[in-house]
Amino acid sequence: MKRYSAFAIAREAFRFHSGWERAWKSPTPKAEYDVVIVGAGGHGLATAYYLAKNHGITNVAVLEKGWLGGGNTGRNTTIIRSNYLQDESAAIFELSRNLYEGLSQDLNYNIMFSPRGVIMLAQTEHELRAWKRTSHANRLAGIQSEMVTPERIKEIVPIIEIDGPRYPVLGGLWQERGGTARHDAVAWGYARGASNLGVDIIQQCEVTGIDKTGGKATGVQTSKGAIKCKQLCVVVAGSSGVLADMAGFRLPVESMALQALVSEPIKPVLDCVIMANTVHGYMSQSDKGELVIGGGSDGFNNYTQRGSFHHIEETVRALIETFPIISRLKQLRQWGGIVDMTGDRSPIIGKTPVDGMFINCGWGTGGFKSIPGSGWATAEMLADGAPRDLAAPFTMDRFKEGRMIDESVAAAVAH
Numbered sequence: 001m002k003r004y005s006a007f008a009i010a011r012e013a014f015r016f017h018s019g020w021e022r023a024w025k026s027p028t029p030k031a032e033y034d035v036v037i038v039g040a041g042g043h044g045l046a047t048a049y050y051l052a053k054n055h056g057i058t059n060v061a062v063l064e065k066g067w068l069g070g071g072n073t074g075r076n077t078t079i080i081r082s083n084y085l086q087d088e089s090a091a092i093f094e095l096s097r098n099l100y101e102g103l104s105q106d107l108n109y110n111i112m113f114s115p116r117g118v119i120m121l122a123q124t125e126h127e128l129r130a131w132k133r134t135s136h137a138n139r140l141a142g143i144q145s146e147m148v149t150p151e152r153i154k155e156i157v158p159i160i161e162i163d164g165p166r167y168p169v170l171g172g173l174w175q176e177r178g179g180t181a182r183h184d185a186v187a188w189g190y191a192r193g194a195s196n197l198g199v200d201i202i203q204q205c206e207v208t209g210i211d212k213t214g215g216k217a218t219g220v221q222t223s224k225g226a227i228k229c230k231q232l233c234v235v236v237a238g239s240s241g242v243l244a245d246m247a248g249f250r251l252p253v254e255s256m257a258l259q260a261l262v263s264e265p266i267k268p269v270l271d272c273v274i275m276a277n278t279v280h281g282y283m284s285q286s287d288k289g290e291l292v293i294g295g296g297s298d299g300f301n302n303y304t305q306r307g308s309f310h311h312i313e314e315t316v317r318a319l320i321e322t323f324p325i326i327s328r329l330k331q332l333r334q335w336g337g338i339v340d341m342t343g344d345r346s347p348i349i350g351k352t353p354v355d356g357m358f359i360n361c362g363w364g365t366g367g368f369k370s371i372p373g374s375g376w377a378t379a380e381m382l383a384d385g386a387p388r389d390l391a392a393p394f395t396m397d398r399f400k401e402g403r404m405i406d407e408s409v410a411a412a413v414a415h
């Protein structure tokens, strides 16, 4: 792989950009791999990358039914933060946030990580108490976050209306090192890195069946033929239930569309991410100038990967109270992605009831920020055949054992 650098750009400028090579290879699938990963979203690609980089396991295929990053990874609102309530979540999200800080250098690919800060507003007494509790938990876990006053919030976000009629701003939880990154670039960067280390990334290859011999997963049926493997790892977010069904078990996960929209581009007005969970909406400004606005999930289970009309009014109406200036903006586009929600709003990383088959799912509305840490932990699990410390709390057994990692406060709308 040729390295990207200022020198490379200058060199290519002199030869009419004829020397760039494809960022990742598109090989025809081999008959057999050591590891087959289903799903080329951020989590599947990061898993493949760290398997190769950290564990030297390179006989790996990532199978993707569409195009890489075309699922939730390319549809999210890119918020990155680690100020979760429970220790188990804080550990994996903070590892992720840390990895994000150096990811452009590690991958030699500009993922446009922008640690612009994330404020989670408290607009009710209950929310204020919840964020205070989270900030104490964060301090104990060694994670930077702090409570800020309404006046300080007004300084950071001049367009905010802190004395709103129904929901005045009472305070906020501020994580200064949180922010955003370019979502496609995260998928593309991991794909390029993994491909360079020898991983086969196969797009337009839908897994249609899971082969088992004596209760053990031995391969997959795909739209490009059968592929055998020693280990199978399913990382398909909203389609996890469908893949589990193919393997003959059920997951404690519900799938539904989560909604987002962007405004027309305007001059810079907002240089952090701001989340208003009580009124149910959140916002940041993209580098192009669009206000990126996230809403809630559809109130019913579905696999429709598209925008729901009623969410535009619901979300914008809610946000206008706190950010009156957005009432004068035009909407540019709207979309949805199928998220996979667990009962405690924490992910599942672990073995499945089928021997040799592993799963990483349940990141729901908040798994963009966790891509590096999740890939790291899933690669450890595949290398060892069992989850290590980081992933161990997130196995599926917790739903049987009543060992929930309750992040419902953090994940209801707060991505």
Ligand SMILES: Cc1cc2nc3c(=O)[nH]c(=O)nc-3n(C[C@H](O)[C@H](O)[C@H](O)COP(=O)(O)OP(=O)(O)OC[C@H]3O[C@@H](n4cnc5c(N)ncnc54)[C@H](O)[C@@H]3O)c2cc1C
Residues within 6 Å of the ligand: 038, 039, 040, 041, 042, 043, 044, 063, 064, 065, 066, 067, 068, 069, 070, 071, 072, 073, 074, 075, 076, 077, 078, 079, 080, 205, 206, 207, 208, 235, 236, 237, 238, 239, 258, 259, 260, 294, 335, 336, 337, 338, 339, 363, 364, 365, 366, 367, 368, 369, 370, 415
């Ligand atoms: C509107 C929206 C806003 C969000 N905002 C945020 C946010 O601000 N911050 C945050 O942290 N998170 C956010 N999220 C959540 C985040 O996007 C997801 O948790 C994360 O992207 C999941 O990544 P993934 O790799 O697991 O799944 P995906 O990116 O969905 O990848 C799964 C892949 O599996 C493929 N696949 C499915 N079935 C098959 C099959 N049978 N065969 C082969 N391939 C298959 C799909 O095509 C897809 O490409 C948001 C999500 C949405 C939808």
